[in-house]
Amino acid sequence: MPELARSVSGKPAVQAISWRRRITDRVMTGVAVLTVVIVLVPLFAIFGYLLYRGLGSIDWAFLTQTPKPVGEVGGGMANAIAGSALILGIASIFGVPFGIGAGIYLAEFGRNRLGRVVRFTADVLNGVPSIVIGIVAFEIVVIYQKHFSALAGGVALAIMMVPTICRTTEEMLLLVPQALREAAYGLGIPRWRTTLSITLRTATSGIITGVMLAFARVAGETAPLLFTAFGNTFWSLRYDQPTAALPLQIYVYANSPYEDWHRQAWAGSLVLIILIVTAVAAVRYAVRRGSFGTA
Amino acid sequence: MTACGLAVLGVLVLIVYELVSGSGLSWHAFGFKFFAGSEWDPVNEHFGALPFIYGTLVSSLVALVIAVPLSVGVAVFTTEMCPRALRAPLSFFVELLAAIPSVIYGLWAMFVLVPLLSGHIQPFLAKTLGWTGLFEGPPYGIGMLAAGIILAIMIVPIISSITREVLSVVPQNQREGVLALGATRWEMIRLGVLRNARAGIVGGIILGLGRALGETMAVTMVIGNSPQISRSLFAPGYTLASVLANEFSEATGDVYRSSLIEIGLALFFVTIIVNALAQLLVWTVTRGQPARGNA
Numbered sequence: 223m224p225e226l227a228r229s230v231s232g233k234p235a236v237q238a239i240s241w242r243r244r245i246t247d248r249v250m251t252g253v254a255v256l257t258v259v260i261v262l263v264p265l266f267a268i269f270g271y272l273l274y275r276g277l278g279s280i281d282w283a284f285l286t287q288t289p290k291p292v293g294e295v296g297g298g299m300a301n302a303i304a305g306s307a308l309i310l311g312i313a314s315i316f317g318v319p320f321g322i323g324a325g326i327y328l329a330e331f332g333r334n335r336l337g338r339v340v341r342f343t344a345d346v347l348n349g350v351p352s353i354v355i356g357i358v359a360f361e362i363v364v365i366y367q368k369h370f371s372a373l374a375g376g377v378a379l380a381i382m383m384v385p386t387i388c389r390t391t392e393e394m395l396l397l398v399p400q401a402l403r404e405a406a407y408g409l410g411i412p413r414w415r416t417t418l419s420i421t422l423r424t425a426t427s428g429i430i431t432g433v434m435l436a437f438a439r440v441a442g443e444t445a446p447l448l449f450t451a452f453g454n455t456f457w458s459l460r461y462d463q464p465t466a467a468l469p470l471q472i473y474v475y476a477n478s479p480y481e482d483w484h485r486q487a488w489a490g491s492l493v494l495i496i497l498i499v500t501a502v503a504a505v506r507y508a509v510r511r512g513s514f515g516t517a
Numbered sequence: 518m519t520a521c522g523l524a525v526l527g528v529l530v531l532i533v534y535e536l537v538s539g540s541g542l543s544w545h546a547f548g549f550k551f552f553a554g555s556e557w558d559p560v561n562e563h564f565g566a567l568p569f570i571y572g573t574l575v576s577s578l579v580a581l582v583i584a585v586p587l588s589v590g591v592a593v594f595t596t597e598m599c600p601r602a603l604r605a606p607l608s609f610f611v612e613l614l615a616a617i618p619s620v621i622y623g624l625w626a627m628f629v630l631v632p633l634l635s636g637h638i639q640p641f642l643a644k645t646l647g648w649t650g651l652f653e654g655p656p657y658g659i660g661m662l663a664a665g666i667i668l669a670i671m672i673v674p675i676i677s678s679i680t681r682e683v684l685s686v687v688p689q690n691q692r693e694g695v696l697a698l699g700a701t702r703w704e705m706i707r708l709g710v711l712r713n714a715r716a717g718i719v720g721g722i723i724l725g726l727g728r729a730l731g732e733t734m735a736v737t738m739v740i741g742n743s744p745q746i747s748r749s750l751f752a753p754g755y756t757l758a759s760v761l762a763n764e765f766s767e768a769t770g771d772v773y774r775s776s777l778i779e780i781g782l783a784l785f786f787v788t789i790i791v792n793a794l795a796q797l798l799v800w801t802v803t804r805g806q807p808a809r810g811n812a
């Protein structure tokens with residue numbers, strides 16, 4: 223920068239910044255603001271449209287009835303909402319303990335080569351496309367059972383939950399001060415007992431937040447359910463039967479040529495978003511209140 | 518706990534095993550020609566994956582071209598320019614984009630974005646940029662361009678949150694130093710911040726690419742699902758993930774299913790490589806940078 227060199231050698235120390243540099247500065251600031259606006263437009267467009275089309279479409283029938291036959295107006299997605307709950311329940315039963323267990327392993331016992339490998343594997347798993355996980359669940363559950371089922375959908379979603387829960391659990395446990403662990407050891411408490419009653423308990427609220435984030439992430443997943451849970455137009459709450467799920471139903475209805483089904487797809491999307499947001503918000507609130515915290 | 522950690526490894530091994538064993542039949546039948554052939558004929562059991570590979574790459578590239586400047590702009594604005602009070606809500610809004618399920622993006626794209634494209638944006642592009650050959654043909658709305666745009670909206674939160682993280686580890690001294698030399702704010706950002714964070718930003722971009730490659734539902738709903746290779750972005754296409762979504766559950770015949778599983782395997786490997794690369798890049802910046810800054 224020649225201006226600076228000159229200012230050292232006797233010229234006025236503070237020099238006006240040339241108009242070109244000043245304008246570039248202004249323009250780039252403007253560009254940055256513009257990018258923010260461009261990014262926020264779709265966000266508000268999506269939420270606005272969701273509210274606009276969804277609110278007008280949710281009625282009592284939508285929440286309490288099963289789908290009507292093709293072409294008939296009316297009916298609802300009650301079975302899909304229940305089915306989603308069932309599949310997510312199955313996924314949590316498999317996914318949450320494994321995820322938390324793996325997280326504990328990484329944080330407390332994983333300061334070695336095996337730990338690094340597991341950590342890297344979890345990150346890799348996190349990036350595997352959900353549809354590929356659907357194929358795997360198909361191969362290990364559906365082929366074995368010989369038909370689509372809620373169990374297969376649950377297994378697929380569980381595989382997706384594990385890496386997220388594992389890494390957040392690890393992060394949360396690492397935040398627990400080392401002094402706390404040392405104090406426990408000092409009292410003669412064995413390591414496993416320290417982990418369970420001291421470290422884990424201190425980190426509970428963080429771990430629950432991680433679990434809920436994983437839950438919210440898989441709740442809207444459609445791709446791995448296409449050929450595992452498959453969808454169903456009737457009530458079914460059996461783990462070994464094809465089961466409807468909210469995202470699947472939205473997908474099928476959106477691709478249909480019927481105006482009434484499009485309406486229900488919007489309604490379903492709104493319900494799905496509300497469920498996801500309230501689930502996350504409720505846990506955040508509960509965690510902040512401390513009712514889950516150090517019990 | 519070690520068992521849980523090993524289970525994470527086991528899941529990855531299981532995925533690889535199932536995909537490899539499932540695709541064996543197709544591998545024997547077609548060998549490497551599978552990835553070079555452009556014929557997809559389930560009736561005569563001739564399968565080539567080239568159109569899907571092409572569609573996946575092009576739609577993701579379009580997404581990157583749109584998303585990269587936007588996300589870097591947003592990240593720069595939130596870390597360097599905006600008033601402190603705006604920072605948290607802005608990042609919250611951008612991250613909200615990441616919470617929307619893919620199927621809802623697809624629904625919105627089908628009913629809002631596609632009509633907008635075919636009615637206004639595509640005729641305009643054809644008129645002004647038609648000579649490039651990229652924007653030719655009838656403006657149906659559905660096609661590569663729509664898929665690219667919706668993917669771009671979906672990966673902006675990923676790229677921008679990583680970029681933000683990387684920018685925030687650039688040492689504060691660096692900024693102060695460049696400002697003290699008389700730089701304007703934009704020069705400070707360009708020379709002092711962006712240049713330092715380059716590797717990490719590239720990592721974030723690659724991570725976004727990984728997400729775009731494997732994204733299924735939203736793309737399937739708007740890309741047109743036709744296995745063809747054409748230069749124009751207005752033309753419909755097909756991706757690896759969406760052919761799985763559409764055809765896997767109704768694949769009759771062992772070779773057909775096996776070919777689809779091989780597509781899944783290809784998708785799996787590509788995303789793993791892409792993600793590992795990204796992780797490495799982000800890691801070098803967030804771990805290595807502060808040490809070098811202090812030296």
